[in-house]
Amino acid sequence: MEDYVIQTEGLTKKFGDFTAVNEISFNVSKGEVFGFLGANGAGKTTAIKMLCGLLMPTSGKAEVAGFDVFKQSESIKRTIGYMSQKFSLYNDLTVWENITLYGGIYGLSKKQINERGKQLIHELEAESFVNKRGKDLPLGFKQKLAFSVALIHQPRIVFLDEPTGGVDPITRRQFWEMIYQTAESGTTVFVTTHYMDEAEYCDRVSIMVDGTIKALDTPAKLKKSFHAASMDEVFLQLARNVVEK
């Protein structure tokens, strides 16, 4: 029996007549980098919101970090981290104020905030940025900082919603190094992206089309079964089927 941190079975969300997420079932292991792909409107965001305890599912089953999404959303919120494509730190607060704010919201003690904050700054080599406000930071650095802050309470799972949107290739590279380090330390990384080269970096990838998961496997196996040279082709094949249908 593998150590799963996310388990879903027939998870469904309907908005009136519209089924945004249609019976998705998948498991994610501890320390895995799980790519969650899909075109815009495929239902990715809805699925993530259900897993984060923001949306109540219509039917099905799902457990995140051992907690039931139907009944224990408060416990889920405490054990996950979240970062979205929008810059998720406050522009009018300094780097340090942002760090203490999130530490405080997640209920860390002053001592913990101080220790982890300093360590985080050290790892990002951002000593010179500490007292700068969010709006004065370069975008790439902001994203890395937002990722680090999302990890400040040492969550078991971190959800990254298109974390590298609008970031230059070098920073993207660094960002993925951070993702690997995080996964190695045992934290599961659940990441959505539109960059297919990034999909290749994931341990496993799921591709959502029209509210259902059309494919789920390691990038290598996916490419093999779709007879494709790259993840890009795999994705296009799946997405094209929808258009032709």
Next chain:
Amino acid sequence: MKQLITFILKEFRHIFRDVRTLVILFGMPVVQVTLFGYAITNEVKDADIVVLDKSHDYLSTRLTNKITSSGYFYLKDKAATVKEVDKLFREDAVKLAIIIPEHFAERVQEKDAHIQLLADASDPNQANILVNYTNGIINKFMFEEAGVGLPYAINTEVEMTYNPTLEGVFLFVPGVITIILMLVSALLTSIAITREKELGTMEILLVSPLKPIQIILGKVIPYMLLSFMNAMFILLMGVFIFHMPINGSIPLLLGESLLFIITALSLGILISTKAASQQVAMMVSLFALMLPTILLSGFIFPISSMPWPLQWLSMIMPPKYFIIILKGIMLQGVGLAVLWKETLVLTGMTLVFLAAGIKNFKIRLA
């Protein structure tokens, strides 16, 4: 609790780092009180007048002196002919002309003296006030100095209760407090909440262990404290600069202010749950709250002289009740025994707004 305090501290940082918010918070009250207190006033002070005295006897001279020494009028000119008076009006040099007939003293003895008052009615309000003031002075003069009017004239004795000197500012201070509290509380909170939605930070907060109620409280408490400070500041300005009395209980006054602040805050929350962007929130706050506050609350225009649809509309305006409460406590010196009805209405409205706001906020999450 610790989480909430962290969150409130953050909100204070937002406020003190945003120049626009600071201007609305602290600049606005000063400007409004000064504007309403000094500039916009319907009292008469040193109005320019002209006297055409055709009589030039002892009585007409004394009457002229009496009028000019009242403090309301400034004798700009003395005219010799009606033509000159006409010219002064055309040049907009005077607002009022007083024409005293020939043989004034003798005519007064014969009880057949007519004084003509000409007022520039291009500003009807002012003309009315000037004529009334002058009439008052002349009647008093006739009674005291000339001894006429007694046998058959009816003397009305008017006493302006609660505001004996008819100070306009006594009405404006409660009005300005109401506007400021409405503006700061509703407008600023609705903008502050929608800003987080727009920036995407709301998403992060919702995913965090903070409960929705903590998020709302964290956003609202700083504005509540600052609004309360603002209310006290305006009251102090009213008392010390404009010598406005507080005849009733001060704790009650502060308590009612707090109630109205919460009313406005809950409106702000409600608006923010509906508005998608800061602009929408601002527009709604300004047009749906500010204008009715100014126009329909009885602050400037008396509600009793409005057509019935507007009177009916004013019934659902929270500011109306707060202004009644403020005036009641400050000027009339009455307590809850009299104002319980208004207080109850405000409390009821607040509960409705709060319930609707919190329900909407939760629906967004479900």
